[in-house]
Amino acid sequence: MPISAEITGGACGFKTTVNAVSPDGMHVDLQIESDCPQVRALAAELTSLDAFHQVLRTPLVETIPARLAAKHGLHTTCPAPVGILKAVEAAAGLALPADACINLTRIE
Secondary structure (H helix, E strand, C coil): CCEEEEEECCCCCCEEEEEEECCCCCEEEEEEEECCHHHHHHHHHCCEEEHHHHHHHCCHHHCHHHHHHHHCCCCCCCCHHHHHHHHHHHHCCCCCCCCCCCCCCCCC
């Protein structure tokens, strides 16, 4: 199932769009666009993933999006790498397409 994910980085204000399509339920083709130069560098190297291997068999820190995030200097808490994996997971039919979010509220 084709999936589009909109990811907002937070205080940086950068937005990333991930379009993910899986022709076979395993391999996912990716188109990633971003306001962030580091995410654009990551996207240039990330055009497809093996969903089963990356989502179900690989620890998070060893996934290709996480490794590329480190290589291209993404902020440690940037949600883009996990957002990419969520889009891949849904596109391959490994999970239902459901929103995930982090809401931060200052406690006074």
